[in-house]
């Protein structure tokens with residue numbers, strides 16, 4: 001009943017990961033499987049084919065989330081969910097998202113092989129558009145499902161070519177008939193690569209994720225005045241890029257003041273009508289802060305805008321700062337986290353408790369369903385990069401922990 005002698009098939013898991021990585025494979029060994037494109041459709045079709053070959057019922061909701069269900073012995077029990085996402089960044093890796101989905105598939109295959117009937121039904125999920133790189137809205141599928149994003153507003157989002165989410169869903173045949181809203185579920189488990197260096201640095205095989213960081217994101221627009229680079233003396237300059245540079249420095253300083261847990265990033269910046277001999281008149285950029293503690297993010301959200309404003313005023317370049325969102329620290333469910341901890345301990349893996357630095361579908365799912373995550377190390381902590389890499393035995397360890405945690409939850413005594 002403990003199930004520690006019930007093993008998933010590491011080779012089969014790896015082979016399926018590599019087969020999925022061929023869909024949208026890039027010359028540099030990565031993956032380009034942008035959400036709701038024809039390549040994404042091929043990934044989804046492959047996933048559906050694999051699921052149906054196992055006798056699973058696949059249903060699709062209105063935002064394209066796919067749920068593959070395996071019935072349990074007790075039809076009155078709520079399903080145990082698990083999964084991740086098959087979409088990738090434009091130059092993404094083979095494992096970000098795909099690991100959680102394909103490991104979930106391996107869980108289903110192993111249960112079939114071993115003829116195990118769980119008490120509760122179980123469902124493997126492929127969430128739509130986790131990455132947000134095409135329509136600018138990450139965690140779209142899980143966020144819509146969780147009721148954080150309205151369906152109609154999400155349908156109307158456009159990509160760079162003007163194609164809407166609604167059109168793209170119809171275009172690939174994945175606008176499903178089931179409502180995109182939370183249904184009662186017993187638990188949600190997600191296996192994911194860490195996307196950071198901590199597990200590798202400490203030589204740990206499995207990360208027990210206890211929650212996700214608090215975050216606050218902004219858009220900034222600085223308006224100065226375009227002026228001739230050769231004729232405009234210091235006293236006459238209203239240099240928008242200089243203001244941006246000083247705000248970037250402020251973001252870095254605020255981050256470093258908060259020690260090793262601090263995160264502050266300007267990852268995107270645009271000089272409007274950039275020209276080498278023109279003093280920049282308008283600059284647009286992104287700002288984000290993250291920290292494990294909600295209080296720290298609240299403190300930054302309360303203090304940072306005025307400090308940035310002061311820099312802009314001193315440079316005589318007005319700043320327009322828009323807060324996009326602010327989310328608190330999301331703790332995961334202690335019961336589910338404990339099942340992950342117990343599974344890893346029983347299997348003898350070296351572990352570490354960790355807070356997720358990245359956003360994940362699990363963070364939104366956790367608002368309505370008891371949730372936990374499992375991390376595997378990845379080489380040099382590198383992700384959102386074609387060189388993203390993990391070892392087959394790392395994938396196997398994570399999938400084995402996922403298997404045990406799901407089994408324990410689905411068979412628990414109520």
Ligand SMILES: [Zn+2]
Nearest residue numbers: 096097130192
């Ligand atoms: Zn991911």
